[in-house]
Amino acid sequence: MGEKDLFKLTLACLLALIGWVNPGLAADVADCCKQLYKNGEYEQAFPVCCEASEQGDSHAQFILGKMYYFGKGVQQDYAKAVKWYLKAAEQGYAKAQNILGWMYNFGKGVQQDDTEAVKWYLKAADQGYAKAQCNLGWMYNFGKGVQQDYAKAVKWFCKAAEQGNANAQYGLAVMYARGKGVQQDDTEAVKWYLQAAEQGNAKAQFNLAVMYARGKGVLQSGEAAADWYYKAGLSYLKEGKKDDALRCVERIKDLKTALHLSVPNAFLADKLLPKLSD
Structure with missing residues (x-):
């Protein structure tokens, strides 16, 4: 302007x-x-x-x-x-309901209260607000402010994931990978990890690399694993998580030394390492 x-x-x-x-x-x-x-x-x-x-x-x-x-x-x-x-x-302003739930969830400006957090998350989630649906999924997953219920966690993760919420896509992938609240399904886990990973979710990128390294739900590939570990490392650095980024460097190296996979892009470990000191 x-x-x-x-x-x-x-x-x-x-x-x-x-x-x-x-x-x-x-x-x-x-x-x-x-x-x-x-x-x-x-x-x-x-x-x-x-x-x-x-x-x-x-x-x-x-x-x-x-x-x-x-x-x-x-x-x-x-x-x-x-x-x-x-x-x-x-x-009834959904964004406000969600952030108010978050304030209660983490005790910001108010006494910490998970039950009150769930109350406000639910109000926003019922209006279709994806962030609140995702937050509610985590509350059910961990049993915070509500009785632990993996099936309900999956329900809310799914609603948010289908709207493109990367954190919910990651959460849903974890549920499929571990068979919590849903039948265990590595292929479905990979599907959701990929959607979250493509949006830059570091945890999803890391877990997707693990799936490629182990050949779970996808054809085993050292090259693809290295590529996703590298992307995860860059994402972790953006979040200021250097220890997690270093773990990605080590995982890339392990693909060849520990898992004996063909890794034509193993150089990504050396490319990522200097960035930790930037």
Whole structure:
């Protein structure tokens, strides 16, 4: 957005705040809040979003919660983030319900409470929100805030996975690989690992490499295994997980020395190793 357009938007928002809006300049206060936040104009967005939130706009309340959570345009305050996430969640805003569940899940700005986390995850999941469905799957998988139930974990992972959620695709693959809540099926596990791996999920990339190395659910291939270990290593480095990346280097080397596989791309280990010190 150019300076002229930004000036017009800011002016329109100021006019909206005092109740004098020129229809040719902008929409209402809530729209100004959303646009300023989207443009990264956090200090300008904060008072506008506060006004829109007080007026009851759920999207603005969600944005205000994010501003407090990340400290954008205002001092970071998890408790206030929870306050605004809750207001939006109570209006049925799925994204807010999911993040509120996460806040309870990890005790951010509120006392840690897995049962309350499940409550909010479920509300968002029932609306079809994939991230919440995935989170709910993990809660059932580990028995956190709810009785452990692998079949229900699979149910929710599947719903989210079919929407393209990489973390859920990984979770569903694990369930098939281990035969938890579903009949054990390496081929199906590979299918879901691959979908998550192609989206850059490091754990899925690593596990897919393992499947190729062992020939489980797929034709055994040292070359394919090395390729996925390398990709997993790069993904782990992006996440700052150097120990996991180093494990990928060691696994590539083991393909030839321990598993005695043909690995024409074994050089990927040497290519990945220097990146650990970058």
